[in-house]
Amino acid sequence: MFEAREMMVFYENMIALNNVSIDVPDGKIIGIFGSNSAGKSTLMYVLSGIILDIKKKEEMRGGERISVYGKLTLDGEDVSSLKPHLRAKKGIVLCPERRRIFPESTVMENLKIGSYLSDKERTKDNLEYVLNLFPRLKDHLKRQGGFLSGGEQQMLAIGRALMANPKVLLLDEPLMGLSPAYMDIVIGGTKEIRDTKGITIIITEQYARPVIPIIDNGYILENGSTVLSGTGAELLDNPDVKSAYFGV
Amino acid sequence: MMRKERIDRGVRVRTAGLYAIASWQEILYLVGPPLFLIVGAIILPILLEFAPYWKRVINIVCVYAIIALSFDFLANFVGLVCLGGAFFVGIGGYLSAIFNVYLHFPVYLSIPLATISGAVISTVLLMPALPLRGVYFAIVTLMYPLLATRVIEALNIMGGTNGIIGLDSLPNAYVEHYMVIIVMLIFLYGMRRFVNQDMGLVIRGVKDNDQAVRASGISVTKMKAFAVFVSSFMGCFAGAYIAHMYSWAGISLFALDFSIIPIASVVIGGGGTLLGAVLGSFILVPISELLRNFGTFRIVIYCVILTGFIVFKSEGIMVYAMRKYHQFERWVKV
Numbered sequence: 264m265f266e267a268r269e270m271m272v273f274y275e276n277m278i279a280l281n282n283v284s285i286d287v288p289d290g291k292i293i294g295i296f297g298s299n300s301a302g303k304s305t306l307m308y309v310l311s312g313i314i315l316d317i318k319k320k321e322e323m324r325g326g327e328r329i330s331v332y333g334k335l336t337l338d339g340e341d342v343s344s345l346k347p348h349l350r351a352k353k354g355i356v357l358c359p360e361r362r363r364i365f366p367e368s369t370v371m372e373n374l375k376i377g378s379y380l381s382d383k384e385r386t387k388d389n390l391e392y393v394l395n396l397f398p399r400l401k402d403h404l405k406r407q408g409g410f411l412s413g414g415e416q417q418m419l420a421i422g423r424a425l426m427a428n429p430k431v432l433l434l435d436e437p438l439m440g441l442s443p444a445y446m447d448i449v450i451g452g453t454k455e456i457r458d459t460k461g462i463t464i465i466i467t468e469q470y471a472r473p474v475i476p477i478i479d480n481g482y483i484l485e486n487g488s489t490v491l492s493g494t495g496a497e498l499l500d501n502p503d504v505k506s507a508y509f510g511v
Numbered sequence: 512m513m514r515k516e517r518i519d520r521g522v523r524v525r526t527a528g529l530y531a532i533a534s535w536q537e538i539l540y541l542v543g544p545p546l547f548l549i550v551g552a553i554i555l556p557i558l559l560e561f562a563p564y565w566k567r568v569i570n571i572v573c574v575y576a577i578i579a580l581s582f583d584f585l586a587n588f589v590g591l592v593c594l595g596g597a598f599f600v601g602i603g604g605y606l607s608a609i610f611n612v613y614l615h616f617p618v619y620l621s622i623p624l625a626t627i628s629g630a631v632i633s634t635v636l637l638m639p640a641l642p643l644r645g646v647y648f649a650i651v652t653l654m655y656p657l658l659a660t661r662v663i664e665a666l667n668i669m670g671g672t673n674g675i676i677g678l679d680s681l682p683n684a685y686v687e688h689y690m691v692i693i694v695m696l697i698f699l700y701g702m703r704r705f706v707n708q709d710m711g712l713v714i715r716g717v718k719d720n721d722q723a724v725r726a727s728g729i730s731v732t733k734m735k736a737f738a739v740f741v742s743s744f745m746g747c748f749a750g751a752y753i754a755h756m757y758s759w760a761g762i763s764l765f766a767l768d769f770s771i772i773p774i775a776s777v778v779i780g781g782g783g784t785l786l787g788a789v790l791g792s793f794i795l796v797p798i799s800e801l802l803r804n805f806g807t808f809r810i811v812i813y814c815v816i817l818t819g820f821i822v823f824k825s826e827g828i829m830v831y832a833m834r835k836y837h838q839f840e841r842w843v844k845v
Contacts, residue, residue, distance in 0.1 A: 273514060275517060276518060323826065325781075325826025326826075328515070
């Protein structure tokens, strides 16, 4: 059980997240939808702890002051002030927006970097699992990450996150810039990860249509606050949501 | 829950942009700080009449401020980290010596001529390095002054290791002071204006994303070359001035000091503000003069100050001061 209670984030005086609370039961897929500037990425930064890192960098640079409030718990344990690398150790792993793979390392090396936290046995298992999940990666193991296509880079990014033995996997806009065919592969892969490994997944997306069939629960963010939450079917039934996020 | 809020002062909001100046306080708020700097710099030589040793330091401070301006512009507005500030100084110094000693030009001609021709020569010589970025450009520019020193030594040209002696010095101490002070102020405020002009905006664009600039149909190499010209122009003036101040141009004009101390000043003052570069020199150079008695131990103190600034206050004094001047903080309820 991963819970975020009353998360508030300010970038200087601008409010980016306003009282957002989400519940993530074990083994479920949670969808978070919203347009640009709704606060999706900020929420992901908060959940993964990257926000603390950004905050520190801004402080050093004399830039914006970022204030973060709220409580995050993972299985009853408070993780709100944990640094990002310690959160990753606890099993909260982020697959960042725009993939951020290591462009000058090969696919194999990228995956190995991801498995820094796990031991030899598990790395072997995980590697096999990832390569079965996304067989296209098998053909390019020796290629540099930067030379992969966008879709393959996304698979690699998800694979790299999986190598870190996540309990909660955060996927930030995994469908950005993908063709419909690749969207299907990524969405299918996401569902399979949940079904076979029981990993909890939080997925953010602007274009909700391909994601909605696989989610258990969804939240809709607007200007930093949740305006609607419910199961996938409930969200689909809402006429406003339909026109705004599903393009129907 | 309480949150510390940071908002612009009312006077800042009123005076920004529209220039709706209604009262003396607002006018003072706008022109106060630059006026303080300008007037302060101009009366400094008179104030220090009683401390002749420190009067000499003013010139050195201003020279370093000019070199720091040239580094700050190139590093924080063009994205070229140039570790070869001494190269510009050396070129300017030697050229003015050649003009003055070999060609018998008067001081008033040799300094401007050395500045302009030095900037052209430096730009042409740095041209091959312009496609490089980041650490590669830094390394190549670090090599240039070393290269110049060795060439002069090996070929024994331009006085060899002895340097060129017997340059005309400036007519009197006040001309010496005010020449460098006024030129420094012109460079400072000129550059502050320049980086917000059309050309300056394009040059800043080159730093952020040169591919986007190229896609807009602008030649990045031309822009970089022009920026190097502007920057070396300032560096060469500093060199020409130093040569006349000491009546001597030698290979110590290519010394590492002229590359490193300006960089340290920019770090302390705050990069990307231009004013910070000047402020940093006004702090750092007198400190290093004060510590002269400690001999080589001053390098240690110097390093501690620098490291402290980078680790604990990497924004620099100027950025911090500007924030305090323009904004205030208060606690608000979340």
